[in-house]
Amino acid sequence: MIEVINIDKYFGTNHVLKNLSASFQASKINMIIGKSGSGKTVLLKSIIGLHIPEKGEIFFDNREFISAKLNFKREIRKEIGMVFQGGALFTSLSVEENVMFPLNMFSNMSKAEKQNRVDFCLERVNIKDANKLFPSELSGGMQKRVAIARAIALNPKYLFCDEPNSGLDPQTAILIDQLIKEITTEYGITTIINTHDMNSVMEIGDNINFIFEGENIWQGNRVEIFNSDCKELNDFVFASELYKKIKHNI
Amino acid sequence: MLTALGKYLIFIINVFKRPVRFKIFLKRVGEEIEQIGIDSIGIVSIVSVFMGAVLTLQVAINFVSPLIPRYLIGLSARDTFILEFSSTMVCLILAGKVGSNIASEVGTMRITEQIDALEIMGLNSASYLILPKIVAALITFPILSLLSTILGILGGFLIALSTDVVTVYDYIHGLHYAFVPFYVTYSIIKICFFSVIITSISAFQGYYTFGGALEVGKSSTKAVVYSIIVVLLFNLILTKLLLT
Numbered sequence: 001m002i003e004v005i006n007i008d009k010y011f012g013t014n015h016v017l018k019n020l021s022a023s024f025q026a027s028k029i030n031m032i033i034g035k036s037g038s039g040k041t042v043l044l045k046s047i048i049g050l051h052i053p054e055k056g057e058i059f060f061d062n063r064e065f066i067s068a069k070l071n072f073k074r075e076i077r078k079e080i081g082m083v084f085q086g087g088a089l090f091t092s093l094s095v096e097e098n099v100m101f102p103l104n105m106f107s108n109m110s111k112a113e114k115q116n117r118v119d120f121c122l123e124r125v126n127i128k129d130a131n132k133l134f135p136s137e138l139s140g141g142m143q144k145r146v147a148i149a150r151a152i153a154l155n156p157k158y159l160f161c162d163e164p165n166s167g168l169d170p171q172t173a174i175l176i177d178q179l180i181k182e183i184t185t186e187y188g189i190t191t192i193i194n195t196h197d198m199n200s201v202m203e204i205g206d207n208i209n210f211i212f213e214g215e216n217i218w219q220g221n222r223v224e225i226f227n228s229d230c231k232e233l234n235d236f237v238f239a240s241e242l243y244k245k246i247k248h249n250i
Numbered sequence: 251m252l253t254a255l256g257k258y259l260i261f262i263i264n265v266f267k268r269p270v271r272f273k274i275f276l277k278r279v280g281e282e283i284e285q286i287g288i289d290s291i292g293i294v295s296i297v298s299v300f301m302g303a304v305l306t307l308q309v310a311i312n313f314v315s316p317l318i319p320r321y322l323i324g325l326s327a328r329d330t331f332i333l334e335f336s337s338t339m340v341c342l343i344l345a346g347k348v349g350s351n352i353a354s355e356v357g358t359m360r361i362t363e364q365i366d367a368l369e370i371m372g373l374n375s376a377s378y379l380i381l382p383k384i385v386a387a388l389i390t391f392p393i394l395s396l397l398s399t400i401l402g403i404l405g406g407f408l409i410a411l412s413t414d415v416v417t418v419y420d421y422i423h424g425l426h427y428a429f430v431p432f433y434v435t436y437s438i439i440k441i442c443f444f445s446v447i448i449t450s451i452s453a454f455q456g457y458y459t460f461g462g463a464l465e466v467g468k469s470s471t472k473a474v475v476y477s478i479i480v481v482l483l484f485n486l487i488l489t490k491l492l493l494t
Contacts, residue, residue: 045366048370049369050366050369050370073372074372074373074374075372076372077369077370077371077372078371078372080370080372082366082367082370084363084366084367085363086362086363088362088363088364088366088367089364090364090367091358091362091364101371102371104271104274105270105271105274105371105373106270106371106372160370
């Protein structure tokens, strides 16, 4: 379980996260949703330590992260897999080398074991015959899948995904969602997804946090979202005519 | 200014922390030697040969007094290359080629979140990315400097061979005349300093790039400009310390 307690984050005079608290359930898909500029990405990057909040605490299974020493932070980070918005694959490395990278860095596996693990991860994300290709030769959906393969290579306890569906067509987006869902369930990973894609939320979201102007103003599941009386949440979720009709029919 | 200096020092401390895996570090150094050193042989060679030839011609043309021995043309070519051209001027060329390359490479990695990905994996990204570049530059720049000296003198020799501004005998006699071995040491010391300056400043500019492609371009330009200024400053300081 990951807990965020009363964090504040400023960029200059811009108060981005305002005394924000949230809890993310173990072995579930936790969603962070909100409008662009609401502070979702800052929250995600604060949890994994890429931004340092001015105030507050973050616990990874009761281990405090913000004030931890750098070496301890790095130990926790080895338990984290991250899928970045753009994939963030290493452009100078092939698909296979990208997935093998964390294994080369942190595992004591033999070369054959590493190769087996790479093949397994790539097969798990349905990437075939692309081991020797470079990221620039892959489609957006394939890049995301390779990024997921790299993220799960070391069997992480926590998986973070920043807008995993951005730039993907609806069908590929659903495939990526399903893949994340399957991986989370199979390996008991605590997954946190940052998104504003309501289809994703409705498909796979177990625990949803709604961020509005730097505050976590609603937390619940995808059923409760339809019955919420939180105005800001309703404005966000039911912005489209389609979702308005769905809510009306419910 | 002081903030930037402090940030640079913290960056350098992170860069020089122990690499995660020594075997991988050595592999990375090998890759960087190719990119930083071997890929620069062409430009250094061309510039050195032509500059050696032009320098010899200019000195020969300007030595009009019959009281000045002609072998001083060879001596001036040798000392110019050892003392200044092969260390400082070659480094200024490398600041343009290697410095901009490092800044744009690291800057692109920053804006495409590849550096964040390294950090999230628990790696010291500064050490992983930059230390091999600095070590590779420390190994290759002195070799490039030596190559530049040899080719520069060869350029002058070709002028002696193909024109009548100086005889081959005078030129070679000048090369041997009043040779001070410490000048080579001085040149190597300088180039070692310059290699660290160029790679670290360029990497620093790239590492702290924020924004998009435009900012990567700006970082690359800043990397070259700042590297050149600091190289020139250190050239003065080291010359004062080592030669006076």
